Amino acid sequence: MNTRRNIGAEISKTGILLDLDTSELMVIWSLRHSVNCAITGENPKDLFKLCFEQHQLPDISALIDEVVYGIGEGTDDKGPIGSELCDHVHYGEFKVLELLYMLQNDKYSEAQTSVMFWLKPDQGRSVYKILNAFAAILERVNLIIPPRKQYNSNRHVH
Numbered sequence: 001m002n003t004r005r006n007i008g009a010e011i012s013k014t015g016i017l018l019d020l021d022t023s024e025l026m027v028i029w030s031l032r033h034s035v036n037c038a039i040t041g042e043n044p045k046d047l048f049k050l051c052f053e054q055h056q057l058p059d060i061s062a063l064i065d066e067v068v069y070g071i072g073e074g075t076d077d078k079g080p081i082g083s084e085l086c087d088h089v090h091y092g093e094f095k096v097l098e099l100l101y102m103l104q105n106d107k108y109s110e111a112q113t114s115v116m117f118w119l120k121p122d123q124g125r126s127v128y129k130i131l132n133a134f135a136a137i138l139e140r141v142n143l144i145i146p147p148r149k150q151y152n153s154n155r156h157v158h
Helices: 004-014 022-040 045-055 061-074 091-104 108-118 121-140
Strands: none
Touching: 022 045, 022 061, 022 091, 045 061, 061 091, 061 121, 091 108, 091 121, 108 121
């Protein structure tokens, strides 16, 4: 059975942060930057100016902020999103990547089930809807979340 602990252990053993695709890194750093900006009071839009220049990605800072807020309100986990200096993938970051992968590959039912088992119902619905938009935007600018066996191994994580 895949539990949260088993999935987390598998991710840390494989060193997934070192092997991340550009699209995955962009998502993780966006989440981390949004959290950091909430703490420091910086404007997260500065990072997304860079994303626009490099990937023609529109300003998605509002989407990222809402995802971060939804995760913060929807889970009792501590540290679901890492700091900007963290060298491994946190569980919340993994779940966002997994959901984006599922959504980009038309696995809507699996994505909805995954998010609803992870987050409280109100935040799960909100995060699911926001990530649908985010997945489409990423796909439009060719930032595709690559297939990983971890993204397909999700069972009930709670």
